[in-house]
Amino acid sequence: MTVAVRFAPSPTGHLHIGNIRTAIVNWLFAARHGGSFMFRLDDTDEERSTQAFADAIAEDLTWLGLTWDRYARESDRYARYADAAEALRTAGRLYPCYETPDELGLKRKAMLAQHRPPIYDRAALRLTDTDRARLEAEGRRPHWRFKLNHSDIVWDDLVQGHKHFRGADLSDPVLIREDGRPLYTLTSVVDDLDFAITHIVRGEDHVTNTAVQVQLFEALIGIMGQGIVPTFAHLPLIAGSEGEGLSKRLGSLSVRSLRQDEGVEPLALIAYLARLGTSDAITAAGSMAELAEGFDFGKFGRGTPKFDSDELMRLNTQVLHNAAFADVADRLTAMGMVGVEEAFWLAVRPNLTRLSDAKEWWAVTKQAVTPMVDDAAFLATAAGLLPAAPWDDTTWGVWTKAVSAATGAKGKALFLPLRRALTAHDHGPELKTLLPLIGRERALARLSGCTA
Known part of the structure; x- marks a missing residue:
């Protein structure tokens, strides 16, 4: 089967x-x-x-x-x-019934009051042809019940x-309404x-x-x-x-x-x-x-x-x-991320709860961002140490090592000001993958406190 x-x-x-x-x-x-x-x-x-x-x-x-x-x-x-x-x-399994909803409601209440199951009493089966003709002459139209x-x-x-x-214990179900x-x-x-x-x-x-x-x-x-x-x-x-x-x-x-x-x-x-x-x-x-x-x-x-x-x-x-990039590429494009590439998806994917969250990081990599500047002098030093292009996923490590050596900053004191300036966020995707997507020109402008 x-x-x-x-x-x-x-x-x-x-x-x-x-x-x-x-x-x-x-x-x-x-x-x-x-x-x-x-x-x-x-x-x-x-x-x-x-x-x-x-x-x-x-x-x-x-x-x-x-x-x-x-x-x-x-x-x-x-x-x-x-x-x-x-x-x-x-x-002989389908029979006409003429009770109105109000009449059926009264029957139901009476049965419940007597602690009886409220099943249909099959009163319609006791109607004669004359009874049915009289009811229909009064304007009543039957609903039809299946005889269990x-x-x-x-x-x-x-x-x-x-x-x-x-x-x-079951009530004969209505199969056909009064209107047919x-x-x-x-x-x-x-x-x-x-x-x-x-x-x-x-x-x-x-x-x-x-x-x-x-x-x-x-x-x-x-x-x-x-x-x-x-x-x-x-x-x-x-x-x-x-x-x-x-x-x-x-x-x-x-x-x-x-x-x-x-x-x-x-x-x-x-x-x-x-x-x-x-x-x-x-x-x-x-x-x-x-x-x-x-x-x-x-x-x-x-x-x-x-x-x-x-x-x-x-x-x-x-x-x-x-999710693989191929599974979401068209949807990302439909959200306005024209020209999106797999590198972007792999960079932001670990930080998404909803696919629409990717739009926020697309803006960080491709659109103007107002940087969060905590220490302008620190950021100026970091800007002066930015490596030359082209950048890859090793650039972040090389750059932060040089900034740490020049300023003595380590850990959160080193990484958070840079993240806030570059992304205007306190947290997000790993900067070793995000930084190459931001690019040297945008990074330099943001470290200088400029919207870029």
């Missing part, structure tokens, strides 16, 4: 880290087993779904390198869902282990069957949905005469640093904000979320292939993992420090 997975977000907001973690886990699992990854938009919520959000989701996936093999959107498949619904009606059988529902979850539900539009429970199952999805990987908040959908899978498979019930894996949900839940509607830790505002590298975010909540140490990875090779559902724990932005940025730093 060839593994086939899907990521099926709703385009009703920007993806947060919980959403994208699901996509990452699906992608890595498929890559580990040579399978396919499908990007499918659950966009039947027409009031809240927008093309802008759909485009943003695709952009986030592309930025992360989560390429997809197949693509579909549910809004293009209404005819298929209507066919499936009609087949369920014919089989009351047998046990079991499956072996790849993360949570053996799962067991009693069908009698299908709901997620139906569209998802129909799509998973039609696209031959073998594994459904999602958050543990879907466990009860899965119990219902297992029976819907079985019903449609029986009607269609083909297909299989997928294997399930339900991941613990990620919480914020204070244990709070994440919400796409609230924009909690959105992928877009991490990318645009925090400067997080794609591979850092993928490595972090792929290993969060597992027995693996959270360390930087060299590639997606490396992460896929070590992927195993058996490594996931059952506890709630908490997102730690400090740990993510630590990982981000590791990724940048390991």
Whole structure:
């Protein structure tokens, strides 16, 4: 069996880290087993779904390198869902209900008051044709529920282990709204069957949905005469640093904000979320292939993992420090560092937390800097001892040795005034690599207290 997975977000907001973690886990699992990854938009919520959000989701996936093999959107498949619904009606598994939301709310409150589970009482099944005609004459339009059988529902979850539900404890789910539009429970199952999805990987908040959908899978498979019930894996949900839940509607830790505002590298975010909540140490990875090779559902724990932005940025730093010039050259150029060379990258790379930090050091090497002058006489002596060009990574050592001999300054008293004058910073990249990039003309001007 060839593994086939899907990521099926709703385009009703920007993806947060919980959403994208699901996509990452699906992608890595498929890559580990040579399978396919499908990007499918659950966009039947027409009031809240927008093309802008759909485009943003695709952009986030592309930025992360989560390429997809197949693509579909549910809004293009209404005819298929209507066919499936009609087949369920014919089989006696889909029935019309006429209660209003207020009436259902009252029933729910009454059951809870009696300490009974608030499941639908199937009152609609007791309606006669005359009853239904009368209700429709009053202007009521039915919503349609799937009739569960009351047998046990079991499956072996790849993360949570053996799962067991009693069908009698579950409420018949609504599959079709009053306006005729299908709901997620139906569209998802129909799509998973039609696209031959073998594994459904999602958050543990879907466990009860899965119990219902297992029976819907079985019903449609029986009607269609083909297909299989997928294997399930339900991941613990990620919480914020204070244990709070994440919400796409609230924009909690959105992928877009991490990318645009925090400067997080794609591979850092993928490595972090792929290993969060597992027995693996959270360390930087060299590639997606490396992460896929070590992927195993058996490594996931059952506890709630908490997102730690400090740990993510630590990982981000590791990724940048390991990045080759070829991996970042185009991005550096796009930031305005025209003509950037590998020597610059190798000089500043060890001091970066975000790639955008490189702009600061580009300015130090290529643009005007106002030097920090602590001791003008000391700097004048140092300026007089500057070696002739050309400079290389030995120039700093030769020069500081001569300055020390002339002034008696050593250690911090020697190096800090020179750094402050040359870079206008108290710390930064090693000056043996940065000094040749600054160049003799700029260095001489800055040691003289001039903006250069």
